[in-house]
Amino acid sequence: MLRNALSKASLGRSVSGRLASASGRHAPGGSKRLASQLVEPKQPEVVTDEIPGPQSKAALSRLGLLQDTRAVVFAGDYQKSVGNYIVDADGNYLLDLHCQIASIPVGYNNAALLKAAQSPEMASTLANRPALGMYPSKDWGSTLEQAYMRVKPKGLDMVFTTAHGSDANELAYKAAFMYYAKTRRGGTEGFSAQEMSSVMDNVPPGAPDVAILSFTAGFHGRTFGALSTTRSKAIHKLDIPAFRWPRAPFPQLRYPLDKYSEENAAEESRCLAETERILHDNPMPIAAIVIEPVQSEGGDRHASPRFFQELRSITKQHDVLMIVDEVQTGCGATGTFWAHEQWALETPPDMVTFSKKMQTAGFYHTREMVPDQPYRNFNTWLGDPSRALMTRAIVDEVLERKLVEQARDTGAYLKSHLEPLAIRYFRVFNSVRGEGTFLAFDCTSAELRTELLHLMRMEGVNMGGSGDVAVRFRPMLTLTKAHVNVFITRFESVLNKLYQKHWPR
Numbered sequence: 338m339l340r341n342a343l344s345k346a347s348l349g350r351s352v353s354g355r356l357a358s359a360s361g362r363h364a365p366g367g368s369k370r371l372a373s374q375l376v377e378p379k380q381p382e383v384v385t386d387e388i389p390g391p392q393s394k395a396a397l398s399r400l401g402l403l404q405d406t407r408a409v410v411f412a413g414d415y416q417k418s419v420g421n422y423i424v425d426a427d428g429n430y431l432l433d434l435h436c437q438i439a440s441i442p443v444g445y446n447n448a449a450l451l452k453a454a455q456s457p458e459m460a461s462t463l464a465n466r467p468a469l470g471m472y473p474s475k476d477w478g479s480t481l482e483q484a485y486m487r488v489k490p491k492g493l494d495m496v497f498t499t500a501h502g503s504d505a506n507e508l509a510y511k512a513a514f515m516y517y518a519k520t521r522r523g524g525t526e527g528f529s530a531q532e533m534s535s536v537m538d539n540v541p542p543g544a545p546d547v548a549i550l551s552f553t554a555g556f557h558g559r560t561f562g563a564l565s566t567t568r569s570k571a572i573h574k575l576d577i578p579a580f581r582w583p584r585a586p587f588p589q590l591r592y593p594l595d596k597y598s599e600e601n602a603a604e605e606s607r608c609l610a611e612t613e614r615i616l617h618d619n620p621m622p623i624a625a626i627v628i629e630p631v632q633s634e635g636g637d638r639h640a641s642p643r644f645f646q647e648l649r650s651i652t653k654q655h656d657v658l659m660i661v662d663e664v665q666t667g668c669g670a671t672g673t674f675w676a677h678e679q680w681a682l683e684t685p686p687d688m689v690t691f692s693k694k695m696q697t698a699g700f701y702h703t704r705e706m707v708p709d710q711p712y713r714n715f716n717t718w719l720g721d722p723s724r725a726l727m728t729r730a731i732v733d734e735v736l737e738r739k740l741v742e743q744a745r746d747t748g749a750y751l752k753s754h755l756e757p758l759a760i761r762y763f764r765v766f767n768s769v770r771g772e773g774t775f776l777a778f779d780c781t782s783a784e785l786r787t788e789l790l791h792l793m794r795m796e797g798v799n800m801g802g803s804g805d806v807a808v809r810f811r812p813m814l815t816l817t818k819a820h821v822n823v824f825i826t827r828f829e830s831v832l833n834k835l836y837q838k839h840w841p842r
Contacts, residue, residue, distance in 0.1 A: 434801075462723040505698040513549065553585070554804070635804050748775070
């Protein structure tokens with residue numbers, strides 16, 4: 338009955354949708370439709386026997402002469418992609434629940450973002466990109482206030498803008514190390530002659546042996562410092578020299594949570610005790626910890642607010658900074674603008690990094706994290722004004738359209754359909770988890786996950802995995818219950834196909 342109801346709610350394309358998505362994309366009268374005039378279809382449309390199709394394969398063949406394409410899924414057509422639907426080079430329309438690895442906030446070819454992209458202000462920033470640390474525009478402070486500070490995490494009144502998520506974490510680590518050294522010097526300015534000479538040989542005391550503590554299965558990026566704190570997959574780290582920094586265990590919770598409350602509480606207590614032991618006993622002093630609210634690349638691993646509250650208390654007791662990596666969880670998908678808001682911390686984190694859905698990157702921080710001298714946490718660009726203008730438009734859309742609240746409501750609706758399906762199709766998937774639309778489940782094997790993702794794509798739904806067996810939902814904030822109905826109809830179709838193939842009656 339559910340499937341029949343969902344099918345009725347997911348009728349074929351409207352006439353206007355067909356006009357917007359048909360090959361050639363011509364509006365009535367013969368004039369070519371602008372991207373801002375595209376209309377989102379009512380449901381997916383797959384026109385090839387395989388994805389990637391022949392046009393995608395041809396594009397990737399050309400691209401493969403210039404770049405490594407082995408991780409590519411298909412070639413996109415971003416002039417025709419619209420709303421929650423990505424279009425590939427072959428004209429397949431896919432409901433996108435992966436969204437450029439969680440990076441599209443308010444839909445493809447969003448009218449407000451296109452307007453911002455075409456503004457004279459944008460043209461000026463693109464033609465005259467400034468070195469922001471030395472020659473910011475007269476309006477840069479206003480742009481920061483409008484793009485970032487309206488949604489700043491509680492207690493963090495400054496922002497450091499960067500290029501990407503790895504960069505944001507890397508520069509937050511530098512800020513932590515400089516703060517650590519400054520406090521150990523007693524706050525005095527200047528460096529000793531020994532520090533000045535030894536640092537040029539990469540040895541103490543100028544280059545001190547100090548660490549960032551990260552957690553098992555965490556992912557914080559692929560630059561050198563960030564990669565040393567990444568613990569998700571070996572392939573990310575192999576052959577790259579790394580800092581000898583420690584890692585602590587992250588809770589591995591069991592689901593459903595209400596069934597395993599005692600076991601999960603014991604698991605979190607074990608991880609907290611081990612973390613405190615490392616902070617106390619590690620031979621290398623620890624300047625900061627870095628942790629994700631949800632270990633997004635490590636398999637969508639969660640912990641309770643209590644875990645993070647006690648972790649914050651431990652860091653305060655040991656005079657260690659807390660960096661919260663919200664590169665993937667930030668900007669509303671969890672049902673609050675910042676996922677760590679749900680922890681209700683008595684003392685806010687010292688730094689919060691961001692990127693992805695914000696369409697720019699950086700970290701929020703307190704004034705204490707500013708280095709004692711200029712040019713220390715510094716580079717030529719220090720972010721990009723053109724991206725900040727896009728972030729401003731994104732924040733406008735999120736706040737004006739109440740998209741955080743929409744993500745919370747739509748996510749609850751999606752989760753309410755996933756949980757009973759996990760019971761019915763337990764041989765395929767289990768452990769539905771998450772908040773807002775930032776949801777996930779585990780497949781019963783890696784091979785089954787690969788098969789499921791492929792079949793979903795052929796049904797017109799683009800999804801992605803995380804960790805060894807997890808499937809993650811990373812839709813746009815504009816996802817609605819109607820989109821969920823479209824997904825559920827196709828998901829149940831794929832589940833039935835898997836059962837018929839692997840467990841025939």
